Amino acid sequence: MNNALDTTYATLIDLLFYGKLPSPLPSGMRRVPTQFIAALGNPTSSSSDAGAEQWGIWRVDPGPRGVYVQDFRRNPSLGKNGNSKMKAGWEFDPNDFWIEEFGRVMEKPDFPVSPGRYMVTGGRKVTTLLTVDPPDGRGRQAWRLEEGTLYDVTHLPCRSARYFPKPGQEGKRSPADSNWNDFPVRPGADMPSVKGCDKQDYAVLFVVAVEK
Secondary structure (H helix, E strand, O other), X not given: OOHHHHHHHHHHHHHHHHOOOXXXXXXXXXXXXXXXXXXXXXXXXXXXXXXXHHOEEEOOOOOOOOEEHHHHHHOOOOXXXXXXXXXXXXXXXXXXXXXXXXXXXXXXXXXXXXXXXEEEEOOOOOEEEEEEOOOOOOOOOOEEEOOOOOHHHOOOOOOEEEEEEOOOOOOOOOHHHOOHHHOOOOOOOOOOOXXXXXXXXXXXXXXXXXXX
């Protein structure tokens, strides 16, 4: 997808999900251009849990800023030997990288999600408040949804996973070790494996409003 189409797509996301916001917004909330939470948890049964300290957030859409896995295959030096800065300005880490459903390698989200309230949606039936608590004495952050489960606020077409080279493979693996034929990933499916890497799938929640 070219930059113009990516920009148009991001604009359409904002228009689509602004239409799902309650009016007026809950007290103390403000609209924001769509942000994206990478969340872990039991998708079908969890409406509250601990573990939000393991969640990340992209405050801009990382997809259009990404680099296709095919580009790593075409250019073996990409991401190596001082060539780790991508065109959009973010740094690629060969020992901790992210891939999305179209086969684009993304910048890392910011960790952890800051404590506060977020209005989240999966673009289906549920738009609700997510509350993330401050860390407790062990550094764990609780979270809870006002309505629905984690699955209900997951945007199923958006797939993302984090990849770590297996022990002994550090610095030897890259997105070039993925199979281009595995992309695009169908909505709701697990992300494909990358040779020599462990993988952690994340749910993607769209954030359409935050606390003032």
